[in-house]
Amino acid sequence: MEASEATRRGRRPFVSLSLEEAYGGATSSRRTVSDCKAIWASGKIPEKIGALVQVESLDLSHNELSGEIPSSLSALTSLSRLNLSYNRLTGEVPSGNQLQTLEDPAYIYIGNPGLCGPSLLRKCSQAKTIPAPREHHDDSRDVSFFLSIGCGYVMGLWSIFCTFLFKRKWRVNWFTLCDSLYDWVYVQVAVTWASWTRKNG
Template sequence: MKSLESLDLSMNQLSGSIPESISALSSLSHLNLSYSNLSGPIPSGNQLQTFEDTSIYEGNPELCGPPIEKKCRGDEPSQTPAHAVSKDDDEGDDLEMSWFYIGMASGFFVGTLGVFSVLWFKKSWRYAYFQYAEDINDGFHVLKRKEIEE
């Protein structure tokens, strides 16, 4: 079997994956597996990689991997660069950032409303707050006067 030079299994009702052992057929110069209902990844042996004509795999919609363009499920993450971001991920990030800003704005609004509500309804706190603000303002004026005098 190792000296097999031509193998044509086209238009058969074969199913399943291509056996890895087929890549060990070193004398194989012609192969045709088209329209055979095969599935799974194409074995990556040395002999199978020499066949540049992808038509030998036609009619097998479930076949994947090199040399055909259809990627296998397990190969997709390794084929994609680590820094590449898909459109769905980008949209998810935008939605996440929107919720972040909505949360931050509502937190700022509730906090500010809380402070002003307390100052509005608690007269003693309101007086204490404005007295504190005046003391800080007076402190700046004192420092400014000292700088001018020196």
């Protein structure tokens, strides 16, 4: 009734209502509302909000809206003013033709640090590719670690081999020590085995 009277007087009708009432009434009766402001709205913006095809101004600012902005918002072909500032919206901003014609897009979405898109300072491509360099860095660090261990092992064996190759005295002493150690182990095993067989024989 108020909307019809305002239309007869030459002014655009303005409706201040909850978000549920806004899209609910639009889908049921296709009410002709030019200006719409949602007060104390919370939750997600419904996908059916695209049914408000005749809305020219939509103000959903300073509420508790969360989640992503529905792509159906770009279907509001009559929309000339939009305000989604100071909510808890996240995700990528829709890139519909109608939304691209709106003035001052940075102000439209201000106060929603979780939003990203071409019209904002935060680009979605940057947000998605941040973890990738970290994982790549971890993989390269692991490869370098194992590669250094392998190189150190090879260099150690090669150093010992070269030392024995050019130091004959060291080589003789080393093999003598190995022979002595082998003989001692053999004797200990033989004595232990003979003692054990006598006890159990």
